Amino acid sequence: MKIDSSYYLNKLLEAQLTSTTNSTTEVETSTTNSEDGMDAYIPSNSEDEILYANYDDNLTAMTPPPMPPAPMTDTEDSTDSTDSTDSTTESELAVSDSVQSIISNISETMHCQEGTVLDTxxxxxxxxxxxxDSDNIETVANALNEGAIALGIPTVDDLDQTISDLKSSVEDTVSTLESDYSLTDEELAAIIEQLKTKPLNDTTLSELLSSLGATEETEA
Structure with missing residues (x-):
């Protein structure tokens, strides 16, 4: 039996052609599907972008609010306060000096020592x-005069006039203090009360008497 080889050759060629065509079609279809899939999945934000965005939001939420501005310092008020303190100190010193002057005046007028005035x-x-307080001047002057009489030492000739002159001098001193330091009666009274808690710069009466006695002995 004679076999026609050309028949088998044609079949083989057809089979190879069909296989090649199918492979090409599959590759084209796969490529098309891949391109379509990429077109369909275009995320608005990548995963990293989302993480960074969340981190920024959290960081912003944790950031403390800005500090309020520092209050303005009123330099003028501070200066006024300092001036007021200095003025009070000066007025206290002035009152203390005035008291010492009054004691010296009483001592000279009543012919006695300053220590005697303090003791009285x-x-x-x-x-x-x-x-x-001018009313206290009369009380002190009368007590000093009575002491002089008891000791048998000379007294003032006109006690009433002497007391009047002393009171007038004290009233002038008070008026000058209030005028020079712009003090009201109440403010001056407050300074006087404050000085009473530390009389004559915290020097006790006994120490003052001792110092006055030593001074008088030195002068003698």
Missing amino acids: LQSLGLTPEDLL
């Missing part, structure tokens, strides 16, 4: 600052 104040329950 203590016996009457008064402080040196109380001499800024």
Whole structure:
């Protein structure tokens, strides 16, 4: 039996052609599907972008609010306060000096020592600052005069006139203090009360008497 080889050759060629065509079609279809899939999946934000966005949001939420501005310092008020303190100190010193002047004036007018004036104040329950009250001047002058009589030493000739002059001098001193330091009666009274807690710069009466006695002995 004679076999026609050309028949088998044609079949083989057809089979190879069909296989090649199918392979090409599959590759084209796969490529098309891949391109379509990529076109369909275009994310608005990548995963990393989303993470960074969330981190920024959290960081912003954790950031503390800005500090409020520092309050303005009123330099003028501070200066006024300092001036007021200095003025009070000066007025206290002025009052203390005035008290010492009144004691010296009483001592000279009543012909006695300053220590005697201070001793008399203590016996009457008064402080040196109380001499800024003119009514107390009369009380002290009368007590000094009675003491002089008891000791048999010379007294003033006209006690009433002497007391009047002393009171007038004290009233002038008070008026000058209030005028020079712009003090009201109440403010001056407050300074006097404050000085009573530390009379004559915290020097006790006994120390003051001792110092006055030593001074008088030196002068003698």
